[in-house]
Amino acid sequence: MKKIATGLSLFFLLASCNSKTFKNNKITAKTTTIDSSITTTPAIDSTIAPYKKKLLSEINKVLTTSSKKLVRTDGELQSSLGNLMADMCYDIANPIFREKTGKNIDFAMFNYGGIRAGLPEGNITNRHAFELMPFENSLVVAELSGKKIEELVSYFIAGAKAHPLSKNIQLELQGSAYTLHIQGKPFDPNKTYTVLTSDYLQGGGDRMDFFKNPVQLTLLDYKVRDAIIKYFKSVTTLTPQLDQRVVVKN
Template sequence: MKKFIISFFTLLLVISCKNEPQHLVKIEGKLLPVNEKLESVKEIEDFIQPHKEKVEKEMNTVLSYTKTDLVRTDSQLESSLGNLMADLCFERANPVFNSRTGKNIDFAMFNYGGIRAGITKGNITTENAFNLMPFENSLVVTELTYEKINELAQYLINGKRAHPISKQVNLVVTKDGFDLKINHKTIEKNKTYFVLTSDYLQNGGDNMVFFKEPVTLHKLDYKVRNAIIDYFKEIDTVKVKLDGRFRKEI
């Protein structure tokens, strides 16, 4: 009888250990609020502190100076900050492009929404550059046809916003349409133009589809933010003005 009982329970154990499909029955979670009651860990704070101090020092580094507030809202079709951003990116990128191709960029164009913060009068720091361009966007040069350049101009006109365009552009909205000159010359039908922009916009961001499928595409491996920082490092005092590069005459 004892052997029978042992055999019986052994059989039950074997049956109970048989692999059966597992089914999720319930998931439980717990909310842990982050507030003043949550105590910090000194070991972690001590580890982070040197890195925090280094980052703060770098962010507070003074790069340049501006005598006026730089914003994107001081005019309807152009702005002090937009003009500065387009011009400085052109200035920093053109030598790179020229060294690789033997050609020059015709002009630069970016988007109004890409300017994320203004710069107030006074010292310009590394933090200002990060606030202005918090994204990891890189500079690219697109080769565009006459037709694409016209689409670009129409985009600016329809948008009625101060998208950053460099000083090589002179776009005038007239009662008969528009007049566009690049480097003081009327655009030519059988010519292509090298336009500096960001990789985000080149992929059609902000509905700038005219940048997609260019004749050629040149990646400069140069982040927009780095171009901004490099420019500020070389300029003691930033000087920028509204010069009528995009305006209405109707």
């Protein structure tokens, strides 16, 4: 028994002598700029070639076609591209919102500056969808009071820009006066309205402060770009037009 105790004591003594505590005294980092100064090698090229081929195949995949070139500057306070942007986001988002809440979205509004590129006549690919919406913005629905809808219209008039509005809205302007219909009915300042937009704008982006502090905010967990791609895949040809959603009378 004495030998066993002596052996155990020796074991723990040796173990404690071999135990070391390490402490990190310094962390260093180096920034490497990835630009044309970095030269490639055959080994690197052969490694990335399969991934590059697959990526190019995906980005250049044709989703739909357009009957004409679409831009944000072909109308007064509306545009063919802006109309398309608002309408396709509405069409994709409304079923999601209805499933979550049992209600429909009243209309959609986005910002003129959020349209980052036009669409060509002919084939429309994934690349065009990414160029149109390069940001990671998500779709949200803000329930706004009648007062905030009035602020929205005042913002639209004062800015004099073709901010995308969906087909569910009819706004007739004459000087500083206006008449507004939503879902085919006259605007009621005592009601609340559900408005589809992006999380960026709902947070006050582009000074759209009327989206802040809504009566209710519903997150759809759906990227704007994903809605665009899904819509492109769902139609054979894009045929947006200028219409009566915004009318300017002299």
